Amino acid sequence: MRKNIVAGNWKMNNDLSQTETLLTSLKKQKQTSNAEVMVAPTFTNLWHAFEALRESNVEVVAQNMHFAENGAYTGEISASMLKSVGVQTVILGHSERRAYFNETDELLAKKVDAALTNSMRIIFCFGEELADRKGNNHENVVASQIKNALFHLDAAAFKNIVLAYEPVWAIGTGETASPEQAQDMHAFIRKTLADKYGNDVAQSVSILYGGSVKPANAKEIFSKPDVDGGLIGGAALKAEDFYAIVNAF
Ligand code: PEP
Secondary structure, three states, rough: OOOOOOEEEOOOOOOOHHHHHHHHHHOOOOOOOOOOOEEEEHHHHHHHHHHHHHOOOEEEEEOOOOOOOOOOOOOOOHHHHHOOOOOOOEOOOOOHHHHHHOOOOHHHHHHHHHHHHHEEEEEOOOOOOOOHHOOOOOOHHHHHHHHHHHHHHHHHHHHEEEEEOHHHOOOOOOOOOOOOHHHHHHHHHHHHHHHOOOOHHHHHHOOOEEEEHHHHHHHHHHHHOOOOEEEHHHHOOHHHHHHHHHHOO
16 A cells, blocks of 8 residues: 655745744644555755654655765765754756756756665655646656666665656646546556556555645546645645645545
């Protein structure tokens, strides 16, 4: 049985005191679903969040990492540094990293390898731009993003990979893919995995949807058979909204 997961990506929001406030209010929330819950604060607040959530069932994950183990990469953070502050899971390939920091499929393949070498779990993000969707090229784009960054891996690696389909046109825009659009794409992603690795692997990988998920639309999106949860941006910054989504299963 694959897992339901809800992960909050806090992006470049929340200084230390704002992080403390949000962590305090997260700890007051009640979980009524069986979803795995994760939050991704900024690098500077990872250790603090890890300590604060140690006794909870909320996992603290990172928003990014570098592929090298260490060395002359000013401003970067390695997998072993993340692990040293309690982080076991990293988000890779977010569309903002691809668009603003020129992260290519080739670079992401190296980051994926580095994370897996360090026994980390990966939430691997991908998704088409609006022009791809309008040109009916969205499936080709998504298939090539997955193939280029992940299809050099063996089947066993997928035990440590969660996929996150995030159409770029729906991120932070208030525009959501319809539940049917999400389901169609998730089914396509699962088929793409099945064609390469077989049905057992395809059925075991959790595929999250991301893009303007809110308390008001989460239930319908999560009710789709191939949608196993969500990667949440804006709505993850308010504990009540985030838990309304966590509890939407
Ligand atoms: C995201 O950044 O991954 C995201 C889905 O953002 P939002 O929920 O704000 O659209």
